[in-house]
Amino acid sequence: MPGVLFVLNEQGEVIKWNAHSTDVFGLTDGEISRQPAEAFVHDDDKELIRESIANVFEEGHARVELKLYTAGDNTAIYDFIANKFQQHDQTYIVGSGVDVTKQKNLEKKCKLRCMKNTRSACKQKQVGTSLKRCLKKPPTPKCLLEGSEMRFVIANKAYREVVGQDNVIGKRVIEVNTRSPTTGIH
Incomplete structure (x- = not known):
């Protein structure tokens, strides 16, 4: 079995384990025997292991991630x-554990990347909102075009009056600027 397999007695001591456990912990059979399970658990998770063991004895089962x-x-x-x-x-606990360190590290990297992308998207949205405000306020005609088709993203009131159209957002510049503002003739 690639993970650790163990049996604990009612005192939470390790009384049986698989050979892979000795490799994982770098300990001999004598060093593992009768040790409390929490001896193998990182200090940050000591209380969690105690609660989990108590939960198994009370509820009959548990699933938990622990740093070892x-x-x-x-x-x-x-x-x-x-x-x-x-x-x-006699009542015992039998359990197994699988190393998920690589998976957790990958999840953390993905989460950080997502947070970075979200922050970037928020910044872009803030910049876009600020830009819209700046372009809409001036009395002179202002617009913002986007993409290779040069579609209108922003057009202030002064610009819309010059081209003679109120609804220009999303249209291509060639569609808007081919009409005469006074006659509407192409």
Whole structure:
């Protein structure tokens, strides 16, 4: 199994584990045996592991992400699923955890990129709003064209009066400027 597999007793001590666990933690079987589960969990998640163990004993199951201390003084994020079971009048927890560190780091990068893009979009919207205000206020004709077809995005009142059309937004400049403002003839 590529993840860690474990069995905890009622005191929350590790009593069984898979061989991969020794590799993940960089510990021998003797160093893992009878250790409290929280000994392998990063200090930030100590309370969470205690609550999760209590929840499994009460509810019968739990799923939790925990940051673990791993071999070589590293840390990794593991997604754990645990269930309660009984054997010979004793209650135990059996569970497994899979390393999701790469996935979490990728999600964080994507979230930061999305936040950056959102901020950029907000800035563009603010600039666009400011630009619209600046172009609409002056008494002289002003407009803003966009794209290769040169479509109107903004046209202030003075500009619309010069071309003799109120509804120019979205139209191409060639459509608006081919009419005579006084006669409407092409």
